[in-house]
Amino acid sequence: MSTVKDKKFETSPTIRETYQLLINGERVDSKSDETFTTYNPATGDAVAVVAKASIEDADRAVKAARAAFDSGKWKRTPIGKRSRVLNKIASIMRLRFNELVELEILDTGKALSAAQGQVMQAIEDFEFYAGAIVGHRGDVNNVPGQFFNYTQKEPVGVCAQIIPWNYPLMMAAWKVAPAIAAGCCVVLKPASLTPLTAIVLTEICHEAGLPPGVVNVIPGAGSTIGNYLVEHPEVDKVAFTGSTPIGKDIMAKASQTLKRVTLELGGKSPNIVFEDADIEAAVAGSLYGIFYNTGQSCEARSRLYVEESIYDEFMEKFTEKAKKLKLGNPFNEETHIGAIISKDQLETIDGYVQSAIADGATIVTGGKAATVEGFEDGYWYEPTIITNVNHDMKSVQEEIFGPVVVVMKFNGEKEALALANDTIYGLGSAIWTTNQARATRVANEIKAGIVMVNSPISAFPGTPFGGYKQSGFGRELCVETLDLYTETKSVLSYFGTRPLNFFNV
Template sequence: MNISAKAVAVEIHGNFVDGHEIEAGGGSMLDVHNPATGEVIAQIPNSSADDVDLAMRSARAAFESREWGGMDVRARARLVGRLADAFEANLEQLYRLETLNNGRPLNETRAQLSRLPDFFRYFAGLALARRDAVIPVEGSYLSYTLRTPIGIVANCTPFNHPLMILCKSLAAVLASGCVTVVKPSEYTPLTTLKLAQIFVEAGLPPGVFNVVNGLGQSAGKMLAEHSDINKLVLTGGTEAGRIAGAAAAKVFAHQTLELGGKTPVMVFDDFELDRAVNYAAFGAFIGAGQTCVCASRHLVQASIYDEFVAKLKAKTESIRIGNPFDPATQLGPVISARQRDRVLSYCAIGCADGARLVTGGAAARVTGHENGYFVQPTVFADVTSRMRIFQEEVFGPFTSVTPFKDEDDALRLANDSPFGLAAAIRTRDVARAHRIAARVKAGIVWINDHHRLDPASPWGGVGSSGVGREFGTESFDDHFSTKSVMVATHDQPFDWYRDTATQRRLN
């Protein structure tokens, strides 16, 4: 069924605190737009310090309660499994709400969100499999560790993948026994509010999952610098990460920051060209290019460079731009007029710096959606490493192509960036693929693929792309404090001050 977004009335939302939606006390309201039409579809509060503090108090009370904090590990794992089932039962509603709110084509949204329930099942499994260590030590002692949940996780999520990026953190939070206060992007709060409601209805105790709405520079900042947070999780721009990370460091909170990216894709001449072009289009334009792992720098061996550029031009111009609810649509709008203008400004920058505009470079017109924030998928060629479009994150349907001579040249270009979130390699030479994977500066490397993730595989970057890891045991373990316990198993008398001269060991 083709759904008309225009039929959706403007909804007024508050914050989600202590198990239900409440009116915020801040006073001012923010408009939430449908990026495909520019229409206002909802309003949310710009939360005040008092609103943030109320959510934090609710989270702390839940963490210390018998209902959640005192819950048996196996009971909690079973509950997280039921939350996954509830998520799955509501997928159709969540698909459509997320497409309405962030403009991704429905087919993309469905393909992404359908995997999310298994994030919770994976971390529930880790909770069941968790074992604390017994450590062999010198002497007649038993040494072991105890891990306890760290407490409140403050989570600031972005607009590009509202539910997916939330769930990367939320699944570990709930399975570990922590609690959270989430500040979703002011552009895309609707599915976060809906998921909180779904989870409470499925049995999650009140206060475990709270949501405060508002602008990043106000509500987000107040959350990151709150004196009672124990861990900060933020996905966003590098500068936002620096500011939020510095604030959280003042209270010595754990941090996981996934920040900017400028993913290099190294294409060698032994790889099938058409397949490389198809991966290039997917990596660059999925999600309208609004991903931190966007394939934004294609580095192509000189012997196939011209043919690659020609084929990528043809592939890019075949992509269907349109109404995100139309099953035929392959590319939706960017999130806002501001983001559209930013992407178009980089088109002008690329031309001014001497890069060759291969295709795109302008706003796209979609019949019936004239006020939407659509941008033509854009390809620049003959880009050098000194150009701004090679170095700076654009965050839109925008990619560049640069030739390289050999493996060392490809690596030099790939590593010529302050970012280090992801990288991709296209080659049939197995030894070369592993050599490059070891030397490229990135936290994630794809060989002959792109944009793949799994809850068991760690996700995160190096350099200006952030710190910490989501997914995997690395993420789960970072939600605990480790306590070391040392037990004397001998029965020998001890009096240091009587036998000081004969003692041979102090520690």
Template sequence: MNQTTRDPAVETHGNFIDGKEIEAGNGTFIDVLNPATGMVIARIPNSTPSDIDRAMKSARAAFEGREWGGMDIRARARLVNRLADAFEANLETLYRLETLNNGRPLNETRAQLSRLPDFFRYFAGLAIARRDDVIPVEGPYLNYTLRTPIGVVANCTPFNHPLMIMCKSLAAVLASGCTTVVKPSEYTPLTTLKLAEIFVEAGLPKGVFNVVLGYGAEAGRFLAEHPDINKLVLTGGTEAGRIAGSAAAKVFAHQTLELGGKTPVMVFDDFDVDQAVNYAAFGAFIGAGQTCVCGSRHLVQESIYDAFVEKLAAKARSIRIGNPFDPETQLGPVISARQRERVLTYSQLGREAGARAVAGGDIANVPGFEGGYFVQPTVFADVKADMRVFQEEVFGPFTSVTPFKDEAEALRLANDSPFGLGAAIRTRDVARAHRVAAGVKAGIVWVNDHHRLDPASPWGGVGESGIGREFGLESFNDHFNVKSVMVATADKPFDWYSATATQTRLN
């Protein structure tokens, strides 16, 4: 991605602050490319600290202002539901813009984005259903809690699922009464900007949802370091999480960090091999494998291992790669030339380590799209736990297969990783499914499925996969500060110092 001066022949965007797009301050621009063609489709600014500060001031003013900050809970819930309706009314535009910007096949994009309006409806429901607690305590006291929105949420989002990952945070932000400044990936800013415009047109007060643009290492860092943030949400690599999380910790901001992953998929021999292969292809290659819960380590019981490897290789070779806007396309490009090179590098590492390439491992040639960043769906077999392709996140259409003898070895291999975001189990043995789900180190476990989520179900990882949870009550509640109120209900005189020796309780 190049940093350039402005070219009037290409659409240029500014930051979205205080309800409208505005120019950023430094006058330099970043090319936004269509990964299917390598062509420039837009330019965006690389925001400066003063640009970030302007957005933060807008968010803070909205949070403290009467129009948003003083809005009744039920009125806010009704507004969030109207935003969901506006989102739904613009889905066709958003489908096409996201496919253009990140290269996912239109069918995939449509299937994912059509779920997102319900994220907002779910959290709007939580806002209405919210209750504070009355806590029974010893003595003549009434103790209750009050929850108040925490304030301004800084959200750094990735390129792989631009709208979906952003909306996981945004829905809770809006329903709780917080405000936000979002820094989308420099690769995929277009649908985030469009949604901000849609929401303001639908009645969202200005300053509640701001968007700042630029490189993660610069604009993203400036945002995470801003002294006025109350919560940091970041989805990205583990190292980025360490840097941003350390910065936000200096101001004691709440944090939700979804970081890297190396999802183990344990396939037991009581599960149908053909069905296991279909799930494996879906888990490994959906979104061109550019997802933190990509099924990247398949652990397969020895008795079905050879059949699984043969069938998965054949399945990978059958996947149709091509124009993301063609309804027949099943796999689009990776996001950039840099990401394509990363996948090819790991293919070479796998070969050098002695693993067996049974499918893919090279550039995919797509006639008419020679400038695009296409990679063949890649499968390596006979992968050992000490190989880099077993231990490190590739983030592309790349998966490995490793044999195991029994349940104990499957769990040992699955847990042989610093990551702990997703895990999957394929078995028809109900007791085994529950045992393995309890024993695997992961924040999300799928039994006989993959990639499924719901706004009511908490989402997040352990270890180097991050901290905190999105979705569910866990996410909603983390957007509030909790205040405990203790009320003395006894109507009698009190003077500690009149009879100190006879007092029996201090607190």
């Protein structure tokens, strides 16, 4: 198995050539003995051979999680000790930081800076929930008469967590950390394209002292393993990040057993630049907002709206900077844009660009697959800016999931809001203005779960992440996420001295 490395990045010596399932605290092969190979999208080279979970493996993973949960060993562990385990997970991840970064790059082809930031946030997620769980408790409520009422938070049970390929480790951390903090047990199903860091994370969880069965990982096909987990009667909750069509299917299947569901789905996020914006800041932020992570991000600001009075000036600067973005060796610190995850995704992206051209749009820059010297067998796409679009175009309404942005002019807040909200999605949004009153007005009217004001950053540990409309429901990355992994039990006690005999018999 060959890898691409850069001398400026200190690579880890611990990368393995084979990775197994992890069920009930043990590394195991698939019951079917099937495996699959993961490939580096930047080079086309094989990275590792991974055990491919079967339905039988999925069932034993669920049963291991159920047995671990029902035993009560983890859910009855004092919160302080649970917190220490989460902090230890974070500590081990810090020690293995370079290994996790390298694996993430080899699996996804993303740029070094992106991988480093995402691995660091994954670490901070565990640290955040180690603290958040300490204050997550029930309430005492005032009720009439001689009654005393209190509520307590109890873990929801066995959770199936289905992870996407665009942020493999970070999305796993977003889900695993709050689930185990709350006392739940987990069956983790990473994307088949990018399973390696999820497997290593699960191993780290056990190294940190998590009891067997609390976190299990079963790489395999979503169409079989994912569906099986969603329909399994012993799974109490499903958390999914991915496309809106698959989210709808999961919701329908989960309804048959009334599972709790959290869905973080697609987006087509607007980026609004008003005439009073700091143009340099808006150009730099808009560039990052769409081209970060190669545009393969659910909250990528892929619809850019620029007020007509500054449109020409903004577009000149935006285009100039887009042309300077560097594609290349993902391990090189100077690389801005990494590879596209797969050939299929590359063709999907190009299909949207070609549809825009067919609809009469203009390609300002980019618009085709790129060839990168030394990485000719990888999957690359040029940073692409499309203008002369209208809102009925497929490229404007549908999620492209690549380094492609469509640009339109607007006049005034009313038109900007009408354009921004004209979508089935409602995940992210961004506003660029130096007028705080305007920022507040527009933020209040945008139908999106996340509003970024004069910044391209969408989330930190502690800030809610999730969407409106067909971008899903539930919020991750925040204290409130713990409510998604707990049930609230109400206990009502009578403390009067006279018996309650309402029937008077």
